[in-house]
Amino acid sequence: MSATVARRPAGGARSWLLPIWVGVGYLVLAQGLSVMTAGQYSSPTFWPAVGVPLGAMLISPKTRWPAILIAVAIAETISNLIFDADLPPIMGWMLANLLNPLIAATLIRRAHPRFDLRSPSQLASFVLFAGVVGPLVSGLVGTATSVWWWGSEWSRLGGWWVGDALGGLVIAPLFLAFRAPPLRRSWTEIAISGGLLVAAVVLVFQNWGSGFDIAVTYLVLPPLVWAALRFGLRGAAVGAALLGMVGGWSTPIGYGPFVVTADYNAIVLFQLYLGVMTVAALLIAVLVADLTEREEVQRESERRQRQQAALAQLGQHSLLASRPKDVLGRLDDALRAIAERAGEAIGRSASPDAPGEPVLDPWEPLHGHRDLLDAQGFVDRHPIEPEATALAASASTIAANALDRLDQEERLRDRADELERLNDQLARAIAFREELVGMISHELRNPLTPILGFTEVLRRSAPGDGSDPEVALDAIERNARRILALIDELLVSARATDGEPAVRPVPTEVAETLRRVLAFGFTRVEVLADEEQDGTLLALVDPAHLGQCVLDLVRDADRHGPSPVVVRLSADGPDHVMIEVSDGSEGLPAELTLGATGSAAPSPRRGDGWHGTDPSRSMVERLVVANDGTLSYRPPEVSAPSASVLRFPRARRS
Numbered sequence: 001m002s003a004t005v006a007r008r009p010a011g012g013a014r015s016w017l018l019p020i021w022v023g024v025g026y027l028v029l030a031q032g033l034s035v036m037t038a039g040q041y042s043s044p045t046f047w048p049a050v051g052v053p054l055g056a057m058l059i060s061p062k063t064r065w066p067a068i069l070i071a072v073a074i075a076e077t078i079s080n081l082i083f084d085a086d087l088p089p090i091m092g093w094m095l096a097n098l099l100n101p102l103i104a105a106t107l108i109r110r111a112h113p114r115f116d117l118r119s120p121s122q123l124a125s126f127v128l129f130a131g132v133v134g135p136l137v138s139g140l141v142g143t144a145t146s147v148w149w150w151g152s153e154w155s156r157l158g159g160w161w162v163g164d165a166l167g168g169l170v171i172a173p174l175f176l177a178f179r180a181p182p183l184r185r186s187w188t189e190i191a192i193s194g195g196l197l198v199a200a201v202v203l204v205f206q207n208w209g210s211g212f213d214i215a216v217t218y219l220v221l222p223p224l225v226w227a228a229l230r231f232g233l234r235g236a237a238v239g240a241a242l243l244g245m246v247g248g249w250s251t252p253i254g255y256g257p258f259v260v261t262a263d264y265n266a267i268v269l270f271q272l273y274l275g276v277m278t279v280a281a282l283l284i285a286v287l288v289a290d291l292t293e294r295e296e297v298q299r300e301s302e303r304r305q306r307q308q309a310a311l312a313q314l315g316q317h318s319l320l321a322s323r324p325k326d327v328l329g330r331l332d333d334a335l336r337a338i339a340e341r342a343g344e345a346i347g348r349s350a351s352p353d354a355p356g357e358p359v360l361d362p363w364e365p366l367h368g369h370r371d372l373l374d375a376q377g378f379v380d381r382h383p384i385e386p387e388a389t390a391l392a393a394s395a396s397t398i399a400a401n402a403l404d405r406l407d408q409e410e411r412l413r414d415r416a417d418e419l420e421r422l423n424d425q426l427a428r429a430i431a432f433r434e435e436l437v438g439m440i441s442h443e444l445r446n447p448l449t450p451i452l453g454f455t456e457v458l459r460r461s462a463p464g465d466g467s468d469p470e471v472a473l474d475a476i477e478r479n480a481r482r483i484l485a486l487i488d489e490l491l492v493s494a495r496a497t498d499g500e501p502a503v504r505p506v507p508t509e510v511a512e513t514l515r516r517v518l519a520f521g522f523t524r525v526e527v528l529a530d531e532e533q534d535g536t537l538l539a540l541v542d543p544a545h546l547g548q549c550v551l552d553l554v555r556d557a558d559r560h561g562p563s564p565v566v567v568r569l570s571a572d573g574p575d576h577v578m579i580e581v582s583d584g585s586e587g588l589p590a591e592l593t594l595g596a597t598g599s600a601a602p603s604p605r606r607g608d609g610w611h612g613t614d615p616s617r618s619m620v621e622r623l624v625v626a627n628d629g630t631l632s633y634r635p636p637e638v639s640a641p642s643a644s645v646l647r648f649p650r651a652r653r654s
Helices: 017-031 048-058 062-082 087-111 120-150 156-179 187-204 214-250 265-320 324-338 342-349 364-375 386-460 468-496 510-518 543-560 614-626
Strands: 506-509 525-529 538-541 565-572 576-582 630-634 643-649
Touching: 017 048, 017 062, 048 062, 048 087, 048 120, 048 156, 048 214, 062 087, 087 120, 087 156, 120 156, 120 265, 156 214, 156 265, 187 214, 214 265, 265 324, 265 386, 324 386, 364 386, 386 468, 468 543, 506 510, 506 543, 510 525, 510 543, 510 565, 510 576, 538 543, 538 643, 543 565, 543 576, 543 614, 543 643, 614 630
Parallel strands: 525 565
Antiparallel strands: 506 538, 565 576, 576 643, 630 643
């Protein structure tokens, strides 16, 4: 997008006005200054009317050329009819005056499709085609018409040729000049420069008489050069047109420095003077325009470099910024660099052909960033050129990502603080638990020691006949040892809740350990082992963990199964010890055994022979896994009850 204002399409409401103004201007100039001669002069000083269609065609698309040429043909016919010319010469002269702008404009546009008279090559083409080729063809056709109809001489060809050439060189640049954007100059400078130029032209072309020195004609040169230097093509074109109009009117009627010479030489000298001054002024303007364009390109390159540098600094600081304020400050700097001279660019791109039409919003492509930009007032402070929206989008994207990063970091810091606070609470809770467990184990163990001791003393004095005191002592000892087992289980569970249970595997006599654990607190438990393995069956396991696992399984079977609970020990190959805890339930009826596999399930489930609570089951599984063991469930079979099966690594006696 290169403009900020919508343009009306070509061929709109004003397209038909240009040919009308061309026809009117051609008729006025043809009947005015350009046809004024003085007594002995038989040809005009120069023909400014020819520059009107040429300039209009150079700034118009070729589709409008026919209308312009028709308007010129009508104006040419009217002008000749005013002078009572015959129809045949009118047609010949009209053809001549149509060929000049048509040939010149065609050749110029073919050499430079985007002709704007802003480079030396374009000026050379303009002088060649508008000052030589086109006028020569026109002069040949016009002079041939005069020779044919009136018997004139071919010597008139030079006057026609030079007159048309000067008309094109002087008048046509005005159209190009006022189409280009003006250079920014103060009105004071414009008034002073214009006043000096008008004063110099009037001073040169007053009636000096025969004593005038022709060197004074160069008084026009300083203000004309100044106008070309300071105001570019517009100043040069206006100055040359002023010089041509005043001199072209003054010289034929006897005013100015060139009338001191005889007869026709005055016109020739003025034409030469006007041609040199016009081409010199245009050359200066073109060189200034070319230099200005190069400087503009250089400034634009430097501006783009500043924009890219600001964008890079924004990216660098966004990676290191620790506060949103720093990111927004760098974003403001970057947008300021991107928006540099945007006001001038928007002003230059505005089209005068579409007054009152809404200005397009250059921030339109940045809808995804408007919340960030509007919140900080960047849209109002920095008018972005349409072609700079990509840079502005990149800058706002970098800033938005940086702000998001800072927001995420802030959230992470808050979460880290929260986790630290929770860790402190958890540490205090663990310390309190350890203290509570230690206190409970100590306070509960201390009373049990004298209870068991005095129970043993009283048992020694009992008669041993199964009397009531002896039964009471058995009950006291059984329940005391049960409480002691519960305390051990509580300690193991408490130490295992920090993570994996602390395991101290040692070679352990399985039968002795289980008989000791199950000796008290149970009345329906039998521990069975093969005679050859009794006392020699060793497992590499933590004794406390072994006792707790079997105790939990027996307690569950004792609560839910029939009497008795059987704990069977055996060697499972050379590397493992197997412990089966059976609740004594009967096998399946014969009619239900079809399809039973008898394989042990990998994990006991409630309703499949495992009746323990979830915490108890979870603890048994954790202790078994910690000791490199396995726990499975064997469902009831025809001849065997259901059982929970433990396997631990087997140890060898040293």
